[in-house]
Amino acid sequence: MxxxxxxxxxxxxxxxxxxxxxxxxxxxxxxxFKNNLFDVDNLPAANANITCDARSQGARTEDGTCNILANPAEGSVYRRFGRNVDPTVTHGETEADTLLSPNPREVSNVLMARGEFKPAPSLNFIAASWIQFMVHDWVDHGPNAEDNPIQIPLPAGDAFGSGALSVRRTQLDPTRTAAEAGKPQTYRNHNTHWWDGSQLYGSSKETNDKVRSFVDGKLKINADGTLPSEYLSGKPITGVNENWWVGLSMLHQLFTKEHNAIASMLKQKYPSQSDQWLYDRARLVNSALMAKIHTVEWTPAVIANPVTERAMYANWWGxxxxxxxxxxxxxxxxxxxxxxxxxxxxxxxxxxxxxxxxxxxxxxxxxxGIVGSTNPNNYGVPYTLTEEFVAVYRMHPLMRDKVDVYDIGSNVIANSIPLPNTRDGDAEDLLSSESPERLWYSFGITNPGSLTLNNYPNFLRNLSIPLVGNIDLATVDVLRDRERGVPRYNEFRREIGLNPITKFEDLTTEPVALANLKRVYGNDIEKIDTLVGMLAETVRPDGFAFGETAFQIFIMNASRRLMTDRFYTKDYRPEVYTAEGLAWVENTTMVDVLKRHNPQLDSSLLGVENAFKPWGLNIPVDYENWPAQAKQDNLWVNGALRTQYAEGQLPVIPPVDVGGLIGSVLWKKVQTRTDVAPVGHEKAMHPNGVMAKVKFIPVAGNPYTGLFQGADSGLLRLSVAGDPAKNGFQPGLAWKAFVNGKPSQNVSALVSLSGQGSNYNFFANELSQYVVPEVNDTLGTTILFSAVSLKPTLLRVDDFAKVAQNGQAVTTPKAPTQIYFVPKSELRSRFSTAAHDFRGDLLTLTAGTKLYDVYATSMEIKTSIIPSTSRTYAQQRRSSAVKVGELELTSPLIASAFGDSGVFFKHQRHEDK
Ligand code: HEM
Known part of the structure; x- marks a missing residue:
């Protein structure tokens, strides 16, 4: 079993x-809750010194006291960490027994060190900085003790050389009494245990005073949006500024701004209220918003399973x-x-x-639901976070080795910064030089590391800490759990109601990891460190970024943070938060917060429902209802720009894949009503080209209706049928005009079926959506297209005439029978006719360039089996055509994977008029 x-x-x-x-x-x-909540503190003694004043009835205090009025010390700063395992098994390991066995540096070297970066593909890098941001709200064991550090012998051949690695011990609990002698060690939390935003607001009046502006309830922020910083370290002045890097700079700046936005809103509604009143409410709202984002957005992204998605939703809303x-x-x-x-x-x-x-x-x-329930409930055990909780959140493998910075929309790395260069004072400099919105975008599209063995970033294994020197955080992580009496992995599982493993193979069958685990732990599964065991668990519920051991601790503490807190239960109500404040919490998502303070991210966040999952091209169910421009932006920014080929990396153009033009593919082409190719759809013809945003500027008074009267939001793709060296040069275009709240209209056009031979000038000839069938059609495409249409060389544009770009249906549509895309004269001779890659020419064309005059005729399309007669008809139609508008680029033309395989241009058949 x-x-x-x-x-x-x-x-x-x-x-x-x-x-x-x-x-x-x-x-x-x-x-x-019944078996695994243990309090190891002495709250009555602590309560004796606390008076809960009138303000604390309706506001969070700086030090977290008075949340539970009947037990005011509960959950406050400097209260001890509780336990989720029976305290009798939590005697810390010492050098005299097992603290150094197996050697924690050996564990770090063999089982933790990252070889190749292993990404967590279902998450983005914001998810990593977010959890550290949360951890800094929740827990902190305080500065380590300077005296008597632990000396770890360096294993033979260690990168640090020979001798010993010195690691400071966790600061002892100064509140231990003589009566507690011989009992397991206890440690104090230097943050409030509550989910109260103390990483921003601090856990003491002294820190809190430093971050407040004392005007209109706001926090201090510089005119340029940066946070005031410490003179020497350059780190921002905020609630917690330890272990600092740019991901934290981004989040602290963002939620400081969010606090101030909330305070401004409240000031507007309640102009006569004091700074203190406004500040207290803004803090309540901002803290609840962060808790909600964590509960219903971050967590479902990290444990993306249908069960946990609903469970987290239920935690907040029921x-x-x-x-x-x-x-x-x-x-x-x-x-x-x-x-x-x-x-x-x-x-x-x-x-x-x-x-x-x-x-x-x-x-x-x-x-x-929990939030808003009648009374807080601590299940009879005073609320604290626990040592075991700290242990499972040691998620350092989430860190990347570098921050790759991209221009907004692009997928080409503009700047790659090693993580160590984003730390401490450098973080704020980087935030200013790269700009927050570029960094958010970059974090949004890159992955964190996955929580597995051998994925611990090496910079953290050689981390410079001011005034301390260099440490190996992986070694420290392992040591801390041992030191603090967190049981080793298998005992940990037993203690929290999980089955113990019976063999190393239960964890992983990956041969190298298995051999290393067995060697380091001397074939004894009981010795496996908790952190190592958790990272080694390869059997995980679907969608889980971490395994079930961590999850077991998570489900207790995630719920308790809410259900024990008066401000998430009884006092989660308008009288305490204000009605506007509660609405702010309920109606705001992380995407909203990002957009509010970084409007430049609007298009990158189109369709993004969860800010912690990789931002990309999302086509939500209501996509069709969007305004035309939003649809255009989404496909352009999140489709084309994001998959743009790097300079000099254009794919080779393959010959036309005639075999790929089988009936089923062609049926899709005429039946599928979508802007993005169905999964598995490949462009058998016209596989490579360039694309731009385009607008159709109508000639005033032209006789045609609907989109012929203007289409501001469109995409234009220019391509060739296949490798010109094999098939001759066969230019083609596809134009997609977006419509508010309705499907887009699409048309494609060619010079002719066989193209223009050895003339490689893309603008040498006109293109049309109707081409005369050719006897010598070299590809046989006419025959193939006849499988799905009676008039295989004709695409209709009737639907273009039936709807206006604002989505209004036209009552009496008038459509042309044939349209012509006539290259502007200034373009006709701009590019060489000799053999070359046409994409290079087109990539030089920028926004504002007019490419084609569009001509149209209503003459009936007649054909004859005598080719010369067909040609005469064609000439007659062409001479009757009048100019109806122009196609002008509204962006440069770019080459992208989305343009080559993602975007989909529906064909309207003769039969579907
Ligand atoms: C650049 C990024 C980071 C740096 C430099 C960093 C550094 C540190 C350091 C120096 C410690 C204290 C070690 C000690 O006990 O002596 C620590 C502890 C910890 N870190 Fe990180 N960390 C980073 C990112 C993260 C992330 C992404 C998480 C994710 C959850 C995380 C979670 C924790 C936890 C839970 C602890 C234990 C706290 C405690 O013992 O009270 N850290 N980190």
Whole structure:
């Protein structure tokens, strides 16, 4: 039997299976609450010195006291870390016993050191900086003790040379009493334990005073948007500025700005309120917003499983929540309720439990939500974060080795900065020189490291700490857990209700990792360090960036942070937050925050629903309803720009893939109504080209309707059918005109079926959507296209006439039968006719260039089997055509993978007029 949990497999059973999984988690969480919450502090003594004043009834205090009025020290700064494992097993390891066995530096060298960077493809780098930002709200063991450091012998051949590596010990708890002698060591949290934004606001009045402006409830911020910084270190002055790098600079600046935006809004609504009143409310709102973003955005990105997605949603809103942002799972939750109420409940049968358990508070929480519930509930154990919680959040492998900076929209690295050069004072300089929006974009499109073995960034394994010297953080991570009495991996699992592993192979079957694990731990699974075991777990629930051991700790603490806090339960109400403040929390997402303070990111964030997943081309279900320009921006910025080929890296143009022009592909071409190619669609013809944004400027008074009266938002793709050396030079264009709230209209045009032979000048000839069938059509495409159309060489433009760009339908449409794209005279002779790569020519054309005059005729398209007669008809039509407008580039032409394989231009057949 597998040692791993089984709830993920319930997902296969459909919606009710997902809910069976969710209830399993809820019930397990209840068991954990009963068995795994341990308080090791002396709160009555601490309470004696605290008076909760009138302000603290409706505001968070600086030091976290008075959240629980009846037990005011609970969760405040300098309270001890609690435990999630029985304290009797938490005696810290010492040099006299197992602290140095196996050698933690050896663990770091063999099992942690990163060879090649292993990315976590489902997340972006914002997710990494975000969790460190959160950790800095939650926990801090304070500065390490200077005396009597731990000396770790350096293994033979170590990169640090010979001798010993010295690591300072965790600062001891000065509040220990004589009565506690012989009991396991305790450590104090130098932050408040609450989810109260203390990384921004500090955990003491002294720090808090430094960050406040004392005007209109705002925090201090410089005129250029940067935070005031410390004179010597250059690091910003903020609640917590330890372990600093540019990712933290970005987040602290962003949420300081968000605080000030909230304060401005409140000042407007409540102009006569004091600075203190405004500040207190803005802090409540900003902290709750960060907690909500973490709960319903970050976490579902990191553990992206249908069960946990719903569980996290339920934590904030409850599955039965009502209101515009709260009703996502209502229908499913009703289905679950009905099932649970039925005598033959599918879910209860799967779970093997009876109805009495189904009514437990765990399930009520899932259905009704935690946030806003009537009273805080600490399950009888004072709220603290725990040593085990700290242990599972040692997620340093998330860090990349460098920050790659891109221009907004681009996928070409503009600047690559080694992570160490983004630290401390350099972080703020970098934020200013590269600009926050470029960095956000760059973080949005790059991945963090994955939480696996041998993926620990080497810069953190040789990290310079001011006044301390160089440390190996991987060694320190391993040492800390041992020092603080966090049980080793297998015992840790037993203690938190998980099956222990029985062999190394349970963790991984990857041969090198397996051999290294066995060697370092002397074939003894009980010696595996918790951090190593967690990173080694290869069996993970689908979508999970970390494994189930960390998750078990996570489900307790993530819920407790909310359910024990008065400001997320009883006092999560308008009288405390203000109505406007509550609405701010409820209606704001991370994408909104990013956009509010970086309007330049609007197009990069189009369609991005979760800011922590890699930003890319997203086509959400409501895409078609978007305004024309938003659709154009999305495909341009997130499709074309993001996949632009680097200079000198244009792909080789292959010959036309006649075999690829099989009926099914062609059917897609005429049937699929989409702007982005269906998965697996390949351009068998015209595989390579360039694309730009384009607008159609109409000739006033032209006789045609709809888009012929103007189309400001479009894409124009210019390509050749295939390798000109093999197929002759066959230029073609495809134009997509976007329409507000309706599907785009598309048309393609060619010079002729066989092209223009050895003339490589793209603008030598006119193109049209109708070309005369040719007897000597070298490719046989006419025959192929006849599989799907009676008039295979004709594309209709009737639909262009039926709708205006604002989405309005035209009552009496008038469409031409044939249109001609006539290259502007100044372009006709600009480029060489000799053999060369045409894309080089087109890439020189910039925004504002007019490419084509568009001519149109309404003459009927007649053909004859006598080619010369057909040609005469064609000439007659051409001479009757009048100019109806011009196509002008609104961006440069660029070559991109999206242009070559992603964008889709539907063909309108003769039959579909
Ligand atoms: C440039 C990035 C980072 C640097 C320089 C850094 C540095 C450090 C340092 C120096 C410590 C204290 C080591 C000690 O106990 O002596 C630490 C602890 C820790 N770090 Fe990081 N870190 C970084 C990123 C992260 C990230 C992305 C996470 C993700 C969750 C993280 C989570 C933690 C945790 C949970 C601790 C333990 C805190 C405690 O013992 O109270 N760190 N880090």
């Amino acid at each position: 597998s040692v791993w949990v089984t709830w993920p497999s319930l997902v296969k059973l459909g919606t009710l299976g997902i809910y069976a999984g969710l209830i399993t988690l809820a019930l397990e969480r209840d068991v954990l 599955l039965l929540g009502s209101g515009p942002n709260r009703d996502k799972y209502q229908d499913e939750a009703r289905m679950l309720q009905e099932d649970l109420a039925s005598s033959n409940s599918f879910v209860l049968r799967i779970l093997g439990i009876d109805g009495s358990q189904a009514g437990s508070s765990a399930i009520d929480h899932a259905l009704a």
